[in-house]
Amino acid sequence: MSHPELRPRPPSPLVEVVDERFAARGVRLLLKRDDLVHPELPGNKWRKLAPNLRAALEAGHGEVVTFGGAYSNHLRATAAAGRLLGLRTTGIVRGDELADRPLNDSLARCAADGMRLCFVTRSDYRRKAEPRTRDRLLAEAGAAGAYVVPEGGSNALALRGCAGLGHELRGAADVVAVACGTGGTLAGLAAGLDPGQRALGVPVLAGGFLGAEIRSLQEAAFGGPAGDWSLAEGFDHGGYARVPDALEAFAADFGARHGFPVERIYVAKLLWALVALTASGTFPDGTTLAAVVTGRP
Ligand SMILES: Cc1ncc(COP(=O)(O)O)c(C=O)c1O
Incomplete structure (x- = not known):
């Protein structure tokens, strides 16, 4: 259901x-x-995330992980969806230099919605679609078994x-x-x-x-x-x-x-x-x- x-x-x-x-x-x-x-979840966020979240819940996942830049609307929408559905969310964010800075408004909203943020180097981020890099990034983020939504949700x-x-x-x-x-x-x-x-x-x-x-x-x-x-x-x-x-x-x-x-x-x-x-x-x-x-x- x-x-x-x-x-x-x-x-x-x-x-x-x-x-x-x-x-x-x-x-x-x-x-x-x-x-x-x-x-x-406005516009294309709803159109893209709803079928993925249905699939995640139907497969029994308790966590969703996705990727984005520091101002990503997609990260924000995924975090909000996690709060609405009671799913844990992890966001893998481009730019490890951001880890030591105060969160911008967009990332602060993600965090307030319960999203765990993991900052990775730009070179790792570029290679995130390669299976070995992706698996390592997920493992380092503590999200190895999570349902993966790609960058931009596409x-x-x-x-x-x-x-x-x-x-x-x-x-x-x-x-x-x-x-x-x-x-x-x-x-x-x-x-x-x-x-x-x-x-x-x-x-x-x-x-x-x-x-x-x-x-x-x-x-x-x-x-x-x-x-x-x-x-x-x-x-x-x-x-x-x-x-x-x-x-x-x-x-x-x-x-x-x-x-x-x-x-x-x-x-x-x-x-x-x-x-x-x-x-x-x-x-x-x-x-x-x-x-x-x-x-x-
Ligand atoms: C408001 C808005 N419009 C359009 C798009 C583009 O969507 P797509 O990545 O599917 O081309 C985005 C992407 O995140 C968006 O946030």
Whole structure:
């Protein structure tokens, strides 16, 4: 029997917003308010973690271990999920130099939710997917038998959870756009849409490696390519977690116009990209565009 916290949730709201930057080009903009899907596990955190936590509980695990950087939303969500479900959680954190410093707000929230934090060197962290390094890191963290969720939470179960987001958007839009870190959310979302609908990913990290990642994530989850997706590169604003003044001002203005808190690291870059792509005529007149609000500040 699934934990009551993990029961299926109603579809998150889909709302039309009126914004002249889109209307002037004949584009309808919808916001998929997936940040409202769960009060403590917003957006893609819920989509990815819920199937993994169900699997962990069904297999009788009492502990979940995962990986992240010092500001990881994923670590925070895993810690909150552990508190809600009564599961022990361990977070393996990039950067052993952090062990001697006061915790930042994000890690302090993890700790307050009961997550045990283990700081590891950057070189170990880079190699965490290699089985020998991973097993050693888990053993050193005292989490050898724990259920392992990868960095960013993107594994096959997570993609199937994100396909549920696609199902909720069937028939509702021509193009569904989402910000990408690991690409797991886009990979699952694309698989869940109707044929004829298109998923568009906006990478928030510089690099150009994401297409191959998404193909391999889809291979693992669905046995091959799934859905129609593409990436809009060039909107990383200097790299992960960089929020230049112009982006900050854009996000504050967007939030004020449309009455919701715009998460800066992912959602702001997505919305900026959609305004820019619309202005340059990427979407034909008559397009209905849905932007997925994947998280909260
Ligand atoms: C708010 C938010 N949006 C989007 C993403 C990107 O998700 P993915 O790693 O599946 O591409 C993340 C990743 O953690 C996130 O926190």
